Amino acid sequence: MNVEFINPFITALLNVVGMMGHTELTNEKPRIKNNEVSMGDVSGLIGMVGSETKGSLSITFEKSLALRIMQRMLGEKLKEIDEDVIDMVGEITNMVSGGAKKELSKKGFEFDMATPMIVSGTNHTIDHIHEGHVIIIPFGSDSGKAFIEICFE
Amino acid sequence: MNVEFINPFITALLNVVGMMGHTELTNEKPRIKNNEVSMGDVSGLIGMVGSETKGSLSITFEKSLALRIMQRMLGEKLKEIDEDVIDMVGEITNMVSGGAKKELSKKGFEFDMATPMIVSGTNHTIDHIHEGHVIIIPFGSDSGKAFIEICFE
Numbered sequence: 001m002n003v004e005f006i007n008p009f010i011t012a013l014l015n016v017v018g019m020m021g022h023t024e025l026t027n028e029k030p031r032i033k034n035n036e037v038s039m040g041d042v043s044g045l046i047g048m049v050g051s052e053t054k055g056s057l058s059i060t061f062e063k064s065l066a067l068r069i070m071q072r073m074l075g076e077k078l079k080e081i082d083e084d085v086i087d088m089v090g091e092i093t094n095m096v097s098g099g100a101k102k103e104l105s106k107k108g109f110e111f112d113m114a115t116p117m118i119v120s121g122t123n124h125t126i127d128h129i130h131e132g133h134v135i136i137i138p139f140g141s142d143s144g145k146a147f148i149e150i151c152f153e
Numbered sequence: 154m155n156v157e158f159i160n161p162f163i164t165a166l167l168n169v170v171g172m173m174g175h176t177e178l179t180n181e182k183p184r185i186k187n188n189e190v191s192m193g194d195v196s197g198l199i200g201m202v203g204s205e206t207k208g209s210l211s212i213t214f215e216k217s218l219a220l221r222i223m224q225r226m227l228g229e230k231l232k233e234i235d236e237d238v239i240d241m242v243g244e245i246t247n248m249v250s251g252g253a254k255k256e257l258s259k260k261g262f263e264f265d266m267a268t269p270m271i272v273s274g275t276n277h278t279i280d281h282i283h284e285g286h287v288i289i290i291p292f293g294s295d296s297g298k299a300f301i302e303i304c305f306e
Contacts, residue, residue, distance in 0.1 A: 043272075045198055045200075045270050045272075046200060047198075047199060047200015047201070047202070047209070047266070047267025047268070047270075048200070048267055049200070049202040049265045049266070049267050054265065054266070054267050054268055055267060055268055056200070056267055056268045056269070056270050058270060086280050087282075090280070090282035093282075094282070112202045112207065113200070113202070113207070114200025114201055114202050114207050114208065114209055114267055115200070115207055115208055115209045115281060115282055115283045115304060115306060116209070116281075116282040117198050117200075117209050117211060117279055117280065117281050117282065118279070118280040118282060119196075119198075119272050119274075119277055119278070119279055120277060120278050120280070121272075121274040121275065121276055121277025121278060122274065122275070122276075123274055123275075124272055124273060124274025124277050125272070125273050125274060126270055126271070126272055127239050127243070127270065127271040127273070128268060128269075128270050129240075129243035129246075129247070129268055129269045129270065129271060130268045151268060153268060
């Protein structure tokens with residue numbers, strides 16, 4: 001999987017969280033996930049299907065970061081991940097995959113997206129079942145970490 | 154969403170867990186998920202995309218049930234969800250969605266599947282972001298509960 005394919009997802013997350021959540025994320029370089037565990041508390045997952053490919057995308061947030069984005073969006077200070085936070089992560093997942101899809105379409109990569117699913121649960125992990133590699137991109141911020149994981153067969 | 158669409162997923166899970174895992178599941182009637190929480194410890198998630206529809210499927214197991222199926226398959230008694238259990242849940246997810254796809258294809262419903270993702274984490278929950286309804290099917294067994302959740306737009 002080449003970097004041309006990965007970058008639109010990174011750019012989309014930086015933009016969405018920056019604009020919607022008024023929170024600056026900084027990303028590490030994409031790398032192959034290899035015995036690495038990316039743990040988080042709320043994740044958006046979306047399946048992708050193209051005519052010659054299929055894949056999966058997950059965006060995982062630590063609770064502290066998800067709650068801070070909520071607070072900056074709505075001015076409301078939450079202590080726990082509730083339905084509003086879940087909806088927000090769903091919206092972020094949709095916007096990131098939609099934004100990346102649009103960019104990739106310009107480069108001739110076409111795929112459709114399934115409906116997103118949101119996982120909530122302290123310290124959960126996600127495994128992408130696939131043939132090939134999973135690419136992981138860690139993000140830092142003033143309020144906690146996030147991870148994108150992406151695989152395409 | 155009509156029952157004709159749901160039944161192949163139920164039949165596939167009963168068959169796969171019965172044949173691979175030597176464990177009899179009994180299902181409740183499918184119902185619309187409505188303020189209901191289906192909590193589990195390991196889940197297989199898969200996105201589905203058709204030409205006129207898209208959706209998502211999750212199969213969630215309580216830890217006790219997942220470990221019992223592993224034990225009955227491999228004769229190995231595990232205490233925690235490890236990579237082997239994750240692979241097994243990935244395989245079950247693939248087989249259930251593949252089996253249902255085959256049956257539904259005969260009835261004229263066509264869809265493609267994304268790659269599965271497996272979530273591990275004590276007491277996690279899954280929200281399907283969708284327009285319309287999520288159908289939930291609870292399953293019981295001698296070793297714990299399982300849930301299918303399915304939504305199609």
